[in-house]
Amino acid sequence: xxxxxxxxxxLSGDKREWWEKWEARAKEAVGAAKVSIEAGESxxxxxxIWAEMKRWMFEHVFFNKCAYxxxxxxxxxxxxxxxxxxxxxxxxxVDGKLRPVERDGVPHPGYWWLAYEWSNLLxxxxxxxxxxxxxxxxxxxxxYVFEPGDAAGDDLDNREAPLLLHPLRGDDPEDHLGFDExxxxxxxxxxxxGTASIEVFNLNREPLAEHRRAFIERGQANFxxxxxxxxxxxxxxxxxxxxMFDVATDYSAAVRSHAxxxxxxxxxxxxxxxxxxxxx
Numbered sequence: 001x002x003x004x005x006x007x008x009x010x011l012s013g014d015k016r017e018w019w020e021k022w023e024a025r026a027k028e029a030v031g032a033a034k035v036s037i038e039a040g041e042s043x044x045x046x047x048x049i050w051a052e053m054k055r056w057m058f059e060h061v062f063f064n065k066c067a068y069x070x071x072x073x074x075x076x077x078x079x080x081x082x083x084x085x086x087x088x089x090x091x092x093x094v095d096g097k098l099r100p101v102e103r104d105g106v107p108h109p110g111y112w113w114l115a116y117e118w119s120n121l122l123x124x125x126x127x128x129x130x131x132x133x134x135x136x137x138x139x140x141x142x143x144y145v146f147e148p149g150d151a152a153g154d155d156l157d158n159r160e161a162p163l164l165l166h167p168l169r170g171d172d173p174e175d176h177l178g179f180d181e182x183x184x185x186x187x188x189x190x191x192x193x194g195t196a197s198i199e200v201f202n203l204n205r206e207p208l209a210e211h212r213r214a215f216i217e218r219g220q221a222n223f224x225x226x227x228x229x230x231x232x233x234x235x236x237x238x239x240x241x242x243x244m245f246d247v248a249t250d251y252s253a254a255v256r257s258h259a260x261x262x263x264x265x266x267x268x269x270x271x272x273x274x275x276x277x278x279x280x
Contacts, residue, residue: 079124
């Protein structure tokens with residue numbers, strides 16, 4: 001997972017027009033859901049609304065990558081429209097088993113009022129989103145909010161203190177997640193958020209770690225090019241690395257993490273770099 005910068009207020013032209021139309025539909029849908037649910041009636045959420053946002057996010061924000069593992073999803077798969085705060089119930093791990101979150105014996109209804117909230121919708125691959133991945137899990141360090149009137153906006157995060165990292169807001173995932181040479185991800189400095197995100201999204205599943213490792217090895221082959229470019233163009237190495245291993249790259253967080261590590265190792269060894277290669 002890597003931090004991505006996105007704000008709908010900065011959209012313009014056709015993108016702005018699409019966004020405003022989508023928000024109008026989402027607002028109408030959540031209003032209808034609120035009326036039905038508060039009246040004690042059953043209500044089917046409109047999946048097509050968040051499916052549209054999923055497709056838009058894949059194309060315009062996430063470079064067709066899963067928001068969690070950064071593996072390429074489309075065009076090989078449709079991917080999932082994932083609700084960061086689950087919309088239809090919450091499960092938590094207790095003694096190795098997933099059990100419903102309850103208050104006074106009543107199961108959490110899920111954050112149905114956030115079903116159409118764009119910042120709660122993330123495009124994901126099925127393996128990160130489905131069991132043994134995230135599913136209906138949403139671990140918190142605080143106390144769960146059960147009703148929309150109990151807390152909203154920043155107050156919701158302050159009260160619940162979510163433990164899952166988010167690529168668009170909150171803590172920078174880079175501060176909590178590190179990667180070893182085998183493609184395995186680990187929590188930096190025993191980060192509670194890093195640990196929870198790794199476990200819930202199942203980020204160390206074997207096929208994913210192997211694929212991540214291949215990209216790290218490929219990145220190492222390009223590392224010398226970045227160093228030479230930095231010298232030739234008289235720019236900071238970190239700046240060139242960010243461009244060479246930009247956020248559009250599959251598993252960019254893992255590759256960048258190792259690139260910065262390679263720089264630190266080079267500095268520690270008192271190595272210098274010239275346009276013709278490296279030397280000591």
